[in-house]
Amino acid sequence: MSEQYEVLAIRYGTRQASAAEVFLNYHAYREPDRPLRMDYFFWVARSPARTVVIDTGFSPAGGASRGRTMLLDTAAALRAAGQEPDAVAQVVLTHAHYDHIGGLPAFTRAEVLMTRAEYDFWTGPMGRRGQFAHTTEASELGHLRALRDAGRLTLTGPAHAVAPGLELTQLGGHTPGQAVVTVATREGPVILASDAVHYYEELERDRPFSTVANLADMYAAFDRIREMSQGGARVVAGHDPLVAARFGGRGRTDDVIRISA
Numbered sequence: 567m568s569e570q571y572e573v574l575a576i577r578y579g580t581r582q583a584s585a586a587e588v589f590l591n592y593h594a595y596r597e598p599d600r601p602l603r604m605d606y607f608f609w610v611a612r613s614p615a616r617t618v619v620i621d622t623g624f625s626p627a628g629g630a631s632r633g634r635t636m637l638l639d640t641a642a643a644l645r646a647a648g649q650e651p652d653a654v655a656q657v658v659l660t661h662a663h664y665d666h667i668g669g670l671p672a673f674t675r676a677e678v679l680m681t682r683a684e685y686d687f688w689t690g691p692m693g694r695r696g697q698f699a700h701t702t703e704a705s706e707l708g709h710l711r712a713l714r715d716a717g718r719l720t721l722t723g724p725a726h727a728v729a730p731g732l733e734l735t736q737l738g739g740h741t742p743g744q745a746v747v748t749v750a751t752r753e754g755p756v757i758l759a760s761d762a763v764h765y766y767e768e769l770e771r772d773r774p775f776s777t778v779a780n781l782a783d784m785y786a787a788f789d790r791i792r793e794m795s796q797g798g799a800r801v802v803a804g805h806d807p808l809v810a811a812r813f814g815g816r817g818r819t820d821d822v823i824r825i826s827a
């Protein structure tokens with residue numbers, strides 16, 4: 567039997583947004599705008615053998631410059647979940663946006679993994695063009711390069727077994743190398759969709775998100791995730807306050823959501 571994990575979603579930040587801000591070309595749906603909270607999460611998968619963290623949150627500076635509310639910095643958020651950053655064996659980055667890689671310096675020992683497509687895009691010339699660059703921090707991309715030079719950053723292909731029971735799948739769309747992570751749990755597989763699905767409404771009403779590198783790939787990613795979930799996997803959206811309602815298990819605090827025991 568494959569290794570099984572306890573999975574936690576840690577809410578470390580939040581902001582008030584609106585439907586017209588988050589859904590691409592929202593006017594096309596001919597609906598009035600409405601407030602929509604955007605929560606910011608990263609995720610922990612723990613087994614008796616290892617702890618893997620998926621994404622790392624934004625940095626205090628990266629969040630503040632965009633007006634985001636940081637509830638806890640990355641190390642404090644991990645400790646709120648009973649996890650010491652130095653005890654984390656691996657960090658999987660689903661993509662390179664500021665709110666997913668900014669907390670990386672908290673992890674001084676972990677092996678870091680991300681898709682080669684994602685790394686190559688953001689360290690290449692197109693990633694520096696205005697509509698792409700504003701979603702990243704140059705210093706944080708520099709940190710990725712430094713990790714790569716130090717031999718701590720592993721670049722993966724489109725499908726990669728991170729550890730037994732924990733798999734990365736590249737789907738693209740939101741960013742060129744956007745990945746999701748499927749985790750084996752006692753209650754069946756869980757798909758940590760990250761920004762392949764910010765809000766359940768994207769998946770359930772087929773509504774792409776406003777930040778998009780390739781729209782056809784984003785729709786195709788929705789299709790892939792629907793296929794995966796029809797096989798029984800449960801989807802954990804990347805920024806949706808509904809995660810707390812759908813996976814009601816309370817962790818140590820309200821901001822630590824138990825996805826699976």
Ligand SMILES: [Zn+2]
Pocket residue numbers: 661663740761
């Ligand atoms: Zn993103």
